[in-house]
Amino acid sequence: VLAFDQLAAEGYITARSGSGTFVTPDLPDGRPHSDAGSGRWRARRPAIAGRGRELAASPATIVKIDGPPRAFRIGTPALDRFPVHVWSTLVARRLRSATRGALDYAPGVGIAPLRNAIAAHVSRARGTLCSPDQVVVVAGAQHGLHLICQLLLDPGDRAWMEDPGYPGARAAMAAAGAEISAVPVDGEGLGIDRHRQRTPRLIYVTPSHQFPLGVTMSLARRLSLLAFARDADAWIVEDDYDSEFRYGARPSPSLHGLDPDGRVIYVGSFSKTLFPALRLGYLILPLDLVEAFRIARRATDIHTPVLEQAVVAEFMAEGHYERHLRRMRVEYRARRDALVQAVRRHCDGALSLREVTTGLHALADLTETEAERVSGDAFARGVEAMPLSAYRHGRRAVTESLVLGFGAIRPELVEAGIQTLAETIEGLTGRARRGAADRRAAARRADRRR
Amino acid sequence: VLAFDQLAAEGYITARSGSGTFVTPDLPDGRPHSDAGSGRWRARRPAIAGRGRELAASPATIVKIDGPPRAFRIGTPALDRFPVHVWSTLVARRLRSATRGALDYAPGVGIAPLRNAIAAHVSRARGTLCSPDQVVVVAGAQHGLHLICQLLLDPGDRAWMEDPGYPGARAAMAAAGAEISAVPVDGEGLGIDRHRQRTPRLIYVTPSHQFPLGVTMSLARRLSLLAFARDADAWIVEDDYDSEFRYGARPSPSLHGLDPDGRVIYVGSFSKTLFPALRLGYLILPLDLVEAFRIARRATDIHTPVLEQAVVAEFMAEGHYERHLRRMRVEYRARRDALVQAVRRHCDGALSLREVTTGLHALADLTETEAERVSGDAFARGVEAMPLSAYRHGRRAVTESLVLGFGAIRPELVEAGIQTLAETIEGLTGRARRGAADRRAAARRADRRR
Numbered sequence: 001v002l003a004f005d006q007l008a009a010e011g012y013i014t015a016r017s018g019s020g021t022f023v024t025p026d027l028p029d030g031r032p033h034s035d036a037g038s039g040r041w042r043a044r045r046p047a048i049a050g051r052g053r054e055l056a057a058s059p060a061t062i063v064k065i066d067g068p069p070r071a072f073r074i075g076t077p078a079l080d081r082f083p084v085h086v087w088s089t090l091v092a093r094r095l096r097s098a099t100r101g102a103l104d105y106a107p108g109v110g111i112a113p114l115r116n117a118i119a120a121h122v123s124r125a126r127g128t129l130c131s132p133d134q135v136v137v138v139a140g141a142q143h144g145l146h147l148i149c150q151l152l153l154d155p156g157d158r159a160w161m162e163d164p165g166y167p168g169a170r171a172a173m174a175a176a177g178a179e180i181s182a183v184p185v186d187g188e189g190l191g192i193d194r195h196r197q198r199t200p201r202l203i204y205v206t207p208s209h210q211f212p213l214g215v216t217m218s219l220a221r222r223l224s225l226l227a228f229a230r231d232a233d234a235w236i237v238e239d240d241y242d243s244e245f246r247y248g249a250r251p252s253p254s255l256h257g258l259d260p261d262g263r264v265i266y267v268g269s270f271s272k273t274l275f276p277a278l279r280l281g282y283l284i285l286p287l288d289l290v291e292a293f294r295i296a297r298r299a300t301d302i303h304t305p306v307l308e309q310a311v312v313a314e315f316m317a318e319g320h321y322e323r324h325l326r327r328m329r330v331e332y333r334a335r336r337d338a339l340v341q342a343v344r345r346h347c348d349g350a351l352s353l354r355e356v357t358t359g360l361h362a363l364a365d366l367t368e369t370e371a372e373r374v375s376g377d378a379f380a381r382g383v384e385a386m387p388l389s390a391y392r393h394g395r396r397a398v399t400e401s402l403v404l405g406f407g408a409i410r411p412e413l414v415e416a417g418i419q420t421l422a423e424t425i426e427g428l429t430g431r432a433r434r435g436a437a438d439r440r441a442a443a444r445r446a447d448r449r450r
Numbered sequence: 451v452l453a454f455d456q457l458a459a460e461g462y463i464t465a466r467s468g469s470g471t472f473v474t475p476d477l478p479d480g481r482p483h484s485d486a487g488s489g490r491w492r493a494r495r496p497a498i499a500g501r502g503r504e505l506a507a508s509p510a511t512i513v514k515i516d517g518p519p520r521a522f523r524i525g526t527p528a529l530d531r532f533p534v535h536v537w538s539t540l541v542a543r544r545l546r547s548a549t550r551g552a553l554d555y556a557p558g559v560g561i562a563p564l565r566n567a568i569a570a571h572v573s574r575a576r577g578t579l580c581s582p583d584q585v586v587v588v589a590g591a592q593h594g595l596h597l598i599c600q601l602l603l604d605p606g607d608r609a610w611m612e613d614p615g616y617p618g619a620r621a622a623m624a625a626a627g628a629e630i631s632a633v634p635v636d637g638e639g640l641g642i643d644r645h646r647q648r649t650p651r652l653i654y655v656t657p658s659h660q661f662p663l664g665v666t667m668s669l670a671r672r673l674s675l676l677a678f679a680r681d682a683d684a685w686i687v688e689d690d691y692d693s694e695f696r697y698g699a700r701p702s703p704s705l706h707g708l709d710p711d712g713r714v715i716y717v718g719s720f721s722k723t724l725f726p727a728l729r730l731g732y733l734i735l736p737l738d739l740v741e742a743f744r745i746a747r748r749a750t751d752i753h754t755p756v757l758e759q760a761v762v763a764e765f766m767a768e769g770h771y772e773r774h775l776r777r778m779r780v781e782y783r784a785r786r787d788a789l790v791q792a793v794r795r796h797c798d799g800a801l802s803l804r805e806v807t808t809g810l811h812a813l814a815d816l817t818e819t820e821a822e823r824v825s826g827d828a829f830a831r832g833v834e835a836m837p838l839s840a841y842r843h844g845r846r847a848v849t850e851s852l853v854l855g856f857g858a859i860r861p862e863l864v865e866a867g868i869q870t871l872a873e874t875i876e877g878l879t880g881r882a883r884r885g886a887a888d889r890r891a892a893a894r895r896a897d898r899r900r
Contacts, residue, residue, distance in 0.1 A: 024669060045713050046651055046683050048742055051626070052601035056742035058749035065555045065753075079550045088545040095538040103529045103725035105515045139589065143751035150625075151502035155605070171749035175600075176501070201496055219474060233496050263495050275553035277756035292498055296505035298512045299621035301593035305755055306727035 055175050061390050062142065062168040069408035071417025073384050074212075074361050076408040077272045081331055083324060090314050094307065106306045108297030109290065110137025110282070114309045117316035118282050122268065126240065127253020130266075130284045136293045139304050140281040141241060141269035142168045145204075148265055148283070149176035151296055152235055153202055160203040160234075162190050164391035166211045169204045169239065178202070182393030185210055189217030192228050199232035207255045208243030209358040212391050212403045216358065222255055229263055236264045242272045242359040244325050245407075247333045262286035270312060272360065272407070273325060280308055332360060338411035339404065342418035350425045351402075360407030363388070366400045369428045374402065378424045383417050505625050511840050512592065512618040519858035521867025523834050524662075524811050526858040527722045531781055533774060540764050544757065556756045558747030559740065560587025560732070564759045567766035568732050572718065576690065577703020580716075580734045586743045589754050590731045591691060591719035592618045595654075598715055598733070599626035601746055602685055603652055610653040610684075612640050614841035616661045619654045619689065628652070632843030635660055639667030642678050649682035657705045658693030659808040662841050662853045666808065672705050679713055686714045692722045692809040694775050695857075697783045712736035720762060722810060722857070723775060730758055782810060788861035789854065792868035800875045801852075810857030813838070816850045819878045824852065828874045833867050 004013065004021065015021045048056065069076045109115065115135040123129050138144040145168060153159060155177030161170050163182035173180050181200065184191050190205050205225070207217035217225075229236050238255045246252075256266040266284035274280070285293060297303055315321050336356050343353050343364065354363040364385075366374060371387035378385045388401040402421075406414065454463065454471065465471045498506065519526045559565065565585040573579050588594040595618060603609060605627030611620050613632035623630050631650065634641050640655050655675070657667035667675075679686050688705045696702075706716040716734035724730070735743060747753055765771050786806050793803050793814065804813040814835075816824060821837035828835045838851040852871075856864065 045711060045736075046602070046685060048739070049602050049604040049607065051604055052742055052746070055601060055746035055749055058745050060748075062748045063555055063752055065557055068551055069554065076554055079553045082550070082553055084545070084550075084553075088542070091545060092538070092542055095534070095541060100529045100532070100534075101518055103532055103534075103727050104519065104526055105513050105726045107515055139751045139755075142749070146750045151505060152496070152499050154499040154501055157499065168749065175749050235496060261495060276555045276752075277553050279751065279753065279755045286495075289498070292502055292506035295508050296502070298510075299505055299508035299592070299618065299625050300596045301589045301729065301751075302513055302726075303515075303729065305589075305729045305758055308755055308757070 051175065051177070054177075055171075058171040058175075059167045061386070062166075062171060064384070069405075071383055071409045071413055071420075072361075072404035072406060073408050074386060074403060074405035075271075076276065076405070077360065078328065078331055078335070078407055078410075079275060080410060081328065082275055083320070086320055087311070087315070090311050090318075090320075091307070094310050094314065098310070102306055102310070106303050106309075108294045108303045110135065110304065111306060111309045111313065113313035113317065117313050117321075118268070119284075121316060121321065122254075122266070122284060125244070126257070126266075128257030128266070128284075130256075131287075134284050134287055134290060136283045136285055136290060137304050137309060138281050138283060139279045139301070140271055140276075141239060141267050142172070143279075144267045144269075144281050144283045145169050145172040145237070145239070146175065147293060147296065147300070148235075148237055148267075149173050149178065149202070150300075151289075151292055153178045157201040158198045160190070160200040161393065162205060162210065163393045164212055164388060165204070165393075166206065166239065166241075167391060169237070170393070173202075173204070180393070185213055185215060187215060188221040189215055190221070190225065192221070192224055194228065200234045202235045202237060203229060204237045204239065205255070206239045206241065208240050208252055211239075211241065212361065212363065212386075212388065214354060214356065214359065214361070214363050216252055217255070222258055225255070226259060226261070226264075230261055234263070237267060238264050239267045241267075241269055244273055245329055245332050245360060246358045247329065247336060248357050256284060262288075265289075273321070273328075274312065274315075278308055278312070280304065280312060332407060335406045335409060335411055335414065336362070338414040339406045339418070342415045346415075346418050346422040347425070348422075350422065350429065361403055361405045364402045364404055366402065366425065369400075369425055371400055371402050373428055374421070374425055377428060378421055381420050381424060383420045383424070385421060501625065501627070504627075505621075508621040508625075509617045511836070512616075512621060514834070519855075521833055521859045521863055521870075522811075522854035522856060523858050524836060524853060524855035525721075526726065526855070527810065528778065528781055528785070528857055528860075529725060530860060531778065532725055533770070536770055537761070537765070540761050540768075540770075541757070544760050544764065548760070552756055552760070556753050556759075558744045558753045560585065560754065561756060561759045561763065563763035563767065567763050567771075568718070569734075571766060571771065572704075572716070572734060575694070576707070576716075578707030578716070578734075580706075581737075584734050584737055584740065586733045586735055586740060587754055587759060588731050588733060589729045589751070590721055590726075591689060591717050592622070593729075594717045594719075594731050594733045595619050595622040595687070595689070596625065597743060597746065597750070598685075598687055598717075599623050599628065599652070600750075601739075601742055603628045607651040608648045610640070610650040611843065612655060612660065613843045614662055614838060615654070615843075616656065616689065616691075617841060619687070620843070623652075623654070630843070635663055635665060637665060638671040639665055640671070640675065642671070642674055644678065650684045652685045652687060653679060654687045654689065655705070656689045656691065658690050658702055661689075661691065662811065662813065662836075662838065664804060664806065664809065664811070664813055666702055667705070672708055675705070676709060676711075676714075680711055684713070687717060688714050689717045691717075691719055694723055695779055695782050695810060696808045697779065697786060698807050706734060712738075715739075723771070723778075724762065724765075728758055728762070730754065730762060782857060785856045785859060785861055785864065786812070788864040789856045789868070792865045796865075796868050796872040797875070798872075800872065800879065811853055811855045814852045814854055816852065816875065819850075819875055821850055821852050823878055824871070824875055827878060828871055831870050831874060833870045833874070835871060 115132040118135045119132040149172040153176040159173045159178040160181050160183045256264045269281040351364050356362045375385050375387045385402045388399040565582040568585045569582040599622040603626040609623045609628040610631050610633045706714045719731040801814050806812045825835050825837045836853045838849040
């Protein structure tokens, strides 16, 4: 009887009063499909939407997800130096002490202890004043950029992007349907050209440590940028992705701290200062934008997981965060020094490093070979060396530079990586010389025949 | 000298060769602003974008974030019965055993052990076949719906929404710029009207347990829906938010299992089966859509935190998940029974419950009073009782029903909640009777005066 009830409940059989129970006439022939992806039905389905195609074209250079970090992976911090023991202790304590309420939905802007800790840290370390009410916790900087573009840009709006620049910012703008202007970066940061035809609604910058060129935006440029944005009536997005690691002078204060208008939105991330798998970052917003972001989370992802938020709040409140940053500054300086020395020892003028005073990557200029060919050959030998052109809009400019991450690479492995890179360059230069010699020889032979 | 270097690096002073060091002339007057939100600069900034205003208008009914669950909170499961101890043990074990690689970026579609566990569970429990390659892990069902709408709908595309229905699905469609048709739900589920002027590109349904009406979509309706979607060339989104909890017959198999075309996208959530603070859910996609979703994550949030994914994977692989679901079915049935008995005991015909065979909420029809007034008065007395109209498109229909969640409410608290609700209804009915009596008396007085 139970089986019959179930079949009837699911509609496979139908009871007709007075005549009995019958199998439902219009059942499908086949069994549940298992041939999804077989391709034969594709033509009968709607296509993916235009915005979907845009999103599905997001460049791979946004993030490297490809096994353990090798020399010279960009974007990954020193995972081998993360204090896993302290972290685990805090997680265990949190799980013991949290009430059942911690399992329930939480505020879209983040839990209060984390917002407090972030506001205190940013006010102390980044030369600006912000209250916990201005903090919105997000699932990493990329999520923050995506939300900003979704909320502040309409399709067709103009957005200024640094060129070269962080592909994730460009992808977030593109997903929002913005028209992107690639604005060249010079020695002082993003160049401001008041004569561009259309003024922007949003300007994305990395003033503390331009990605990937490594330039710090000068004070004069910061002030002109703020003045320009005021005249253009534009938002400024300040992505402060790795300013905590500065080797020499103190970190330069944030652009946010100079903003008198509440038009700078500050984007912070824990991916470099703690670890990427955490997926945690934050925005510092003008107060009157917070409500819009809070509500927008409802329709997008409701909120960020609570456990990570609570543990990071404790990690910060108990001083572990500051301590970890101090230790990592020393560690990263050692990794940078190892890179500088290895290049000096092995590259012999074929590769010259620009000065690195901040962050986790270096720019290396090639003198005789094309960066894209070096990058390709080095990758085949197990070394990651991104050509600068990968970060240029439309990859139009010919560049002779490589972007080398050193944050994730232990000092003792830096040397081997640079040796491989030097051999790669040598191989290409040798081939290039042989190639040039061959061409000259061919020309001579042709001359003789004439 | 260090202080001077820092000031020079930040641009506050300028060294002129041969003449000395000078304060930079065009420094801003004020100190870093702390008056964000003071309002005086608002007029000089760009407005929030149109899509941003749409997102910021997402209804509060998507999720209740308002202190501990009270009778009769909707959407929250029995947090008091979650096996926190087992969970904590798995978290601790994971933190001890994971390699450093677990701190790094992870695949956008989710980690392999979780995708495997989800595919196995869905194939076993939901009457469909799916491979791990079809699974995309998301940050909860709402995030899944948002991604689906962003990828599959362009502005102006038509989307069909159940009416009444889940406000979160409507908000995700609205955020994508879709034109939403509110399609009435009848006793068999979403009604299919082939004569509507514009065919949809996407149809959202909750076939196992319609939210909020509680109807299970009949097999006949499922087959017509699939046939209609094929003719219309539309996607179907199957939100299976609480089908695991069925009290009587086994859960009816998913719509996904009947789909021969690969046009049904299945949305699953751990918010009800585990807990909401986890922010974890999943999509079962046709294989050829997986790559687009994988890449789209890069531009939106990269991936979901790894720790939660790993722990849920273990929780499932070791059988804790099935065990928890079995226990909770018993528990929720007891809570449902408590609700049924309390209504029978205290409401005396003023409130009648529709039959509840699935899920964590019940529909209660009022016979004499308006649901919105009951809801308002009950809220003032500490009882949450959503009027059905809150889930209707445009709230146009007058409804006399309440939606009562019972999942989060311990059986012993259900009775007190229903008593309060009964008193509320009585108060309104009494007032209504007194009001009618007053009007009749006034009419008699007016008659006498004439």
